[in-house]
Each structure stands twice: as C-alpha cells, then as structure tokens.
Amino acid sequence: MKLFKSYRRSNWAIPYALFLAIFVALPLLLIVIFAFTDNSGEFSMQNFIKFVTQPEAVNTFIYSIGIALVTTFLCILLGYPAAYILSNKNLNRSQTAVMLFILPMWINILVRTLATVALFDFIHIPLGEGALMFGMVYNFLPFMIYPIYNTLQKMDHSLIEAAQDLGAKPSTVFWKVTVPLSMPGITSGIMMVFMPTISTFAIAELLTMNNIKLFGTTIQENINNGMWNYGAALSLIMLVIIGITSLFSDGDEQSQNEGGLL
Amino acid sequence: MKKFFAQTYLWLLLALLYAPIIIIGIFSFTEAKVLGNWTGFSTKLYTSLFSGGVGNGLLSAIENTFTIAIIAAAISTILGSFAAIGIHNLRGRKRQAITLLNNIPMLNPDIITGISLFLLFITLGITQGYLTVVLAHIAFCTPYVVLSVMPRLQQMNPNIYEAALDLGATPLQALWKVIIPEIRPGMISGFILAFTLSIDDFAVTIFTKGNQGLETLSTFIYADARKGGLTPELRPLSTIIFVTVLLLLIIINIRARRAARKAENI
Numbered sequence: 001m002k003l004f005k006s007y008r009r010s011n012w013a014i015p016y017a018l019f020l021a022i023f024v025a026l027p028l029l030l031i032v033i034f035a036f037t038d039n040s041g042e043f044s045m046q047n048f049i050k051f052v053t054q055p056e057a058v059n060t061f062i063y064s065i066g067i068a069l070v071t072t073f074l075c076i077l078l079g080y081p082a083a084y085i086l087s088n089k090n091l092n093r094s095q096t097a098v099m100l101f102i103l104p105m106w107i108n109i110l111v112r113t114l115a116t117v118a119l120f121d122f123i124h125i126p127l128g129e130g131a132l133m134f135g136m137v138y139n140f141l142p143f144m145i146y147p148i149y150n151t152l153q154k155m156d157h158s159l160i161e162a163a164q165d166l167g168a169k170p171s172t173v174f175w176k177v178t179v180p181l182s183m184p185g186i187t188s189g190i191m192m193v194f195m196p197t198i199s200t201f202a203i204a205e206l207l208t209m210n211n212i213k214l215f216g217t218t219i220q221e222n223i224n225n226g227m228w229n230y231g232a233a234l235s236l237i238m239l240v241i242i243g244i245t246s247l248f249s250d251g252d253e254q255s256q257n258e259g260g261l262l
Numbered sequence: 263m264k265k266f267f268a269q270t271y272l273w274l275l276l277a278l279l280y281a282p283i284i285i286i287g288i289f290s291f292t293e294a295k296v297l298g299n300w301t302g303f304s305t306k307l308y309t310s311l312f313s314g315g316v317g318n319g320l321l322s323a324i325e326n327t328f329t330i331a332i333i334a335a336a337i338s339t340i341l342g343s344f345a346a347i348g349i350h351n352l353r354g355r356k357r358q359a360i361t362l363l364n365n366i367p368m369l370n371p372d373i374i375t376g377i378s379l380f381l382l383f384i385t386l387g388i389t390q391g392y393l394t395v396v397l398a399h400i401a402f403c404t405p406y407v408v409l410s411v412m413p414r415l416q417q418m419n420p421n422i423y424e425a426a427l428d429l430g431a432t433p434l435q436a437l438w439k440v441i442i443p444e445i446r447p448g449m450i451s452g453f454i455l456a457f458t459l460s461i462d463d464f465a466v467t468i469f470t471k472g473n474q475g476l477e478t479l480s481t482f483i484y485a486d487a488r489k490g491g492l493t494p495e496l497r498p499l500s501t502i503i504f505v506t507v508l509l510l511l512i513i514i515n516i517r518a519r520r521a522a523r524k525a526e527n528i
Contacts, residue, residue, distance in 0.1 A: 009433075013348025013360060016341055016404070020363040023401040027378030028366070034381055082275055091268040099515065100276055106507045107283070108462050110483045111500045114492065115282030118297045122285055138279065199371035202464065206487050216373050223377055223469065228384065235377050242371060 031239070034232030047233030057218060057234070064215035065241070068197040071136040072144075075193045076186065078137065079144035083185070084178075086145070087152035098149065105142045112139055113203045127209050135207040136197055143192040151185030152178070187248060195242055283504055290497035297497065311495045320495060323482035330392070330478060331460035334399035338456045341400065342407025343449050347441060349408065350415040367402045368409075372465030375402055380469040390472025398470040399460045406459060407452035414448035415441075447521060454514060458507070 038044040051057050085091045086098050104112060116135045120127060159181065163173045201216030215238065222231035286297070290308070294301045311320070349360055367375055379398045383390050418441070426436040442449075464480035471481060479499075486493055 010348050010351040010356075012344045013352060016345030016348065016408075017360055017363075019341065019401075019404070020360065023379065023382070023397065024363055024366050027375075027382040030381040030385055031374070031378050078275065082272060085268040085272055088268075091265050092272065097272055097276070099511065101279075103508060103511055104279055104283075106458055106462070106511060107504060108464070108480055108483075110464055110480050110487075111503060112282070114483065114487060114496070115286050115500065117487075118289075118492075119282040119285055121297060138282075141275075141279065195371055199373045201373060202484055219373060219377065220468075223380065228381065231377065232381065235374055238371070239374055242374075246369065 031232045031235050034229050035236040036233075037229060039229060047230045050230060051233060051237065060213050060218050061215050061237070063212075064198055067132070067136065067214065068194050070133065071140060071197045072190055072194045074133070074137045075141050075144035076189070079141055079189065080148060080186070083145045083148035083152055083182075086149050087155075101142055101145050101149075103142075105146065109139060110202060110206075113206050117206055127207060127211075129208070129212060132204055132207045132212055135203060136200075139203065140193045140197060143196070144189040147188040147192060148182055148185035151182045155181050190248075191246060194245055198241065199238060283500070286497050287501045287504070290501045293494075295494055297492070297494075307495055308498045311498050319477065320482060320493065320499070323477040323479050324499075326392070326476065327461055327479040330396055330399060331457050333396050334403055334460045335453050335456035337396075338400050338403040338407050339449055339453045342404040342452060342456075343411050343442075343445060345404070346408045346411035346415060346445070346448075347437075350412065364405045364408055367405050372402075372463070373469075376466040376469030379466065383470065389474070390470055391474045391476050394470045394472065395467055395476065395478070398466050399463065402463070402466060403456035403459050406455045407449070410452035410455060411445050411448040414445040418444045447517065451514065451517070454510060458510060 035047055036043055036045070038046055082101065086101065113135060116131075116138055117127065120131050120134075125131060155178070160173055160177055163177045168176065199216050200214060201220045204212055204214040204217060215234070219231055219234045219238065222228075222234065289297050289300070291303055291305065292300050293304045293306050345360075345364075349357060349364075352360065370378075376398070379394075379401065380390075383394050388394060422444075423436055423440050426440045427433065431439065461479070463478075464484065467478050468481050468484065471478070477485065483496060486496070
C-alpha cells in the first residue's frame with residue numbers, strides 16, 4: 001500500500017518532465033541540428049567552415065573572450081576585498097551594506113546599462129572600449145561579490161584562529177587559509193561573471209554606440225537576418241566554451257546553487 | 263584604523279555602483295529632455311508617464327511586462343510545486359535525469375535559451391507573440407520555483423502525509439491540507455523569484471516576441487536606446503522599478519529572517 005502511494009506522488013513530476021522535454025531538451029537538440037545542416041536541411045559542415053574562414057567572426061570571438069576574461073579578473077580584484085570586508089565581523093557589522101551590494105543583481109540589466117550610459121554622458125566620458133569595460137564590471141560585480149561573501153561567511157573561523165595560534169603572520173593566514181577556503185565562492189563567482197559577459201549582446205551596443213561588436217551581437221544579428229543555421233552553429237560554439245568553463249567548477253555543484261539564489 | 267579603511271572601501275564601491283541610478287533618480291524630477299540639464303524641480307515626467315503622454319508604446323510595454331510576469335509566475339509556481347513534490351518522491355536515475363534537465367535553464371546563458379526556443383517555435387511553425395513569450399518565461403522560471411520548494415519538502419516530516427491518509431484523508435485532501443501549507447513559504451518565494459526574473463528578462467523575450475509588434479519594457483528600452491534618443495519618461499520609470507525591487511527584496515529578506523527565527527524557536 002505504501003509503495004502504491006509514493007508511486008502516485010512521484011507521478012506528479014510527469015507534466016513537468018514532459019514540459020522539460022519539449023521546452024528544454026528539444027530546443028537544445030534543435031540548436032545542434034540547425035548547426036549541422038544547411039538551408040535545405042541537408043547535413044553539412046558549411047556553418048563551421050564559414051566561421052573558421054571568416055576572420056571577422058573569429059576576431060569578434062577572440063575579442064569577446066578577452067573582454068570576458070578581463071571583466072572577470074577586474075571583478076575578482078574589486079569584489080574579493082569587498083566580500084572579505086562584508087563577511088568580517090571586525091570590519092563590518094552592517095547587514096544593510098550586504099543588501100545594498102546584492103540589490104543591483106535584481107535590476108534589469110538594460111536599465112542599469114542605460115544608467116551607466118547616462119552617467120558617462122553626465123561626466124563627459126566618451127563611449128567606447130573604456131566605457132564597455134566599466135559598464136561590464138559595473139553590471140557584473142555584484143555577481144562576484146555575493147558567492148564569495150557566501151562562502152567566506154560559512155567558513156570555519158576556528159581554522160583561522162588555529163593558524164594564528166600556530167604563529168602564522170596575518171598575510172600568511174590570508175593566503176594559506178582564507179583564500180583556499182573561499183575557492184568555491186571564487187569559482188562560482190567566475191561562472192556567474194564569465195558566462196554572462198561572454199554571452200551578452202545588448203550591453204556592448206549601448207555602451208559603445210555600436211562601435212564594438214561582441215560575439216553575442218554577432219549571433220543575434222545572424223538570427224535576426226534569417227541565418228538560422230549559421231546562428232545556431234555560433235551558439236553551439238558559445239555553448240562549448242561555456243561547457244569547458246563549467247568543467248572547472250564541476251565538483252562544486254552546491255556552491256553554484258548557493259551562488260545563484262538569494 | 264583598519265576598520266576605517268575597510269568601511270571607506272565598501273562605501274566608495276557602493277557609491278560607484280549606485281552613482282548611475284542615483285543620477286537617474288535625481289534627474290527624474292526635472293523636465294529637461296536631455297539628461298544632465300537641471301531645469302528646476304518638477305514631477306511632470308511622472309505625471310506624463312502615468313497619463314500616457316508618452317504615447318501608447320511605453321504604457322503597453324509596461325502592461326505587457328506585468329501581465330506576462332504574473333501569468334508566467336503563477337503557472338511556474340503551480341507547475342514547479344507539483345514537479346517538486348514529484349521529484350521529491352522520485353529515486354535513482356529518473357530523479358537524476360529530471361534534476362539535470364531542471365538545472366539546464368539556470369546554467370544556460372539567456373541568449374542560448376532564447377535562440378533554442380526561437381528555433382523550437384520556428385520548427386513547430388508557431389507564430390511568435392504573446393503566447394510564445396509566456397511559454398518561454400515559464401520555461402526559464404519554473405526551475406527556480408522547483409529549487410525554492412524542494413528544501414521545504416526535505417524539511418517536512420514525511421510521516422504527516424501518511425498519517426493524514428491513514429486517518430482517512432483522500433490524497434487530494436492530504437495535498438491541500440498537509441503538503442501545501444508546509445511548502446507555502448517556498449511557493450511564495452518561488453513566485454516572487456519567478457516574477458522578478460520574468461520582469462527582468464530581456465534576452466529570452468527578444469528572441470521569442472516575434473515581429474507582430476509585441477514589446478515588453480526591456481525590449482522597448484532596447485529599441486528606444488538604439489534609436490539614439492532616450493525617452494525622458496524612462497527616468498521616472500527606472501526610478502520606480504528600482505524602488506519596487508528594493509521593496510520586494512526587503513520583503514523577501516524579512517520573510518527569510520522570520521522563517522529562520524521560527525526554525526530557531528523549534
């Protein structure tokens with residue numbers, strides 16, 4: 001009888017399983033199918049050949065990865081100290097400061113980008129590569145701070161005390177204990193910053209007055225212009241890059257989940 | 263001294279983060295067309311935003327954004343809560359498979375989700391518009407509902423459902439009177455989360471909205487910004503969005519703190 005009952009409740013997942021099959025699994029499969037076919041639906045590698053032989057697309061691709069890497073690096077550089085201070089009871093007790101850092105994550109990215117553009121206009125900074133970098137860091141910094149803050153906060157502080165008792169200098173404690181223990185937060189922060197920066201498309205247009213193109217923009221343009229197969233192939237290339245990035249944080253699923261939610 | 267430097271760093275960074283939105287907020291109270299010109303205090307932009315002085319475009323975009331978010335969040339909450347109960351009672355490979363699929367929309371970049379759904383609707387021959395946007399939003403919101411309901415189910419005493427059945431409740435009554443009250447906080451957080459995600463979305467919407475002229479707030483802003491001149495009414499609008507999000511976040515936080523205190527008391 002008990003078996004029968006629990007069997008029935010597990011059936012409640014069936015509608016959602018069907019939904020996932022149609023709206024998650026099938027669409028991803030379609031990206032692969034479109035990427036490996038030509039306009040007439042025949043199997044073909046022409047989309048990938050087109051990508052490799054077009055210097056413009058390849059250059060945009062490499063440039064986008066570069067921008068994403070620099071953004072991620074700057075976010076760690078600015079974000080780690082902030083997360084450290086926020087989680088350290090001797091340096092900060094205000095819960096409000098924590099909330100203020102998280103809040104921008106919840107505001108529409110276009111509204112935030114427009115606000116940045118307005119700020120640059122206001123203080124007469126020309127739009128371009130510098131503005132793009134600033135805008136990216138500005139947009140994604142909270143996504144770096146939050147996961148690092150989370151792991152630092154859950155860290156076992158007796159380990160730090162132990163290191164101090166054993167005579168380690170403050171800098172040694174920081175580099176040998178705090179940083180290694182906060183690695184899960186850093187990896188999920190990298191995921192949360194690198195992935196959106198590599199795939200962003202509208203932000204770059206707005207921040208550079210359409211002068212600098214990122215890979216996401218290239219994909220969007222191709223899809224909009226009806227080049228679905230080529231667009232799908234470019235999306236697949238982006239997916240592969242993201243897949244490779246996520247391999248680095250694979251062993252740490254829990255911190256990923258923690259990083260993603262408030 | 264150390265604390266002083268630390269606090270200075272924090273507040274400098276915050277000032278930098280908030281500078282743009284504060285400037286927008288300040289200049290939402292003046293009439294000037296170009297941002298940065300102060301022509302005296304005025305609430306004209308606010309009144310013109312609400313009296314439809316900006317033409318129908320912006321107002322219908324706001325309306326679409328909210329109706330889509332409410333419909334998508336409501337359906338996601340129902341679908342996701344049922345799914346969570348189902349997944350909670352699944353074991354082994356089936357559970358792994360559905361959890362993996364459930365994680366995909368959260369890990370996928372928006373642009374990939376958008377393009378993959380675009381290709382789906384193209385392949386199925388569905389005309390893209392309001393319906394496809396709602397479906398797409400349900401697709402990327404529901405995983406978050408599942409994720410907020412699951413912990414509640416794990417905390418729940420599994421025997422009370424069985425007890426209800428033993429005492430003669432039908433499975434439906436047991437669901438309504440036992441399970442739903444237990445997972446309600448998770449459902450509400452899931453709903454709020456889905457609602458904010460839907461309002462916030464740009465990348466998925468732009469690929470699934472079709473070309474029948476449907477605009478949500480973010481696609482409207484995008485189109486407007488591409489044309490070069492920003493509608494001045496977007497300033498009071500951004501300010502309102504900011505304040506609303508702030509309030510929602512405070513509500514979520516208070517709820518979480520209250521729940522934590524309750525858990526401590528038990």
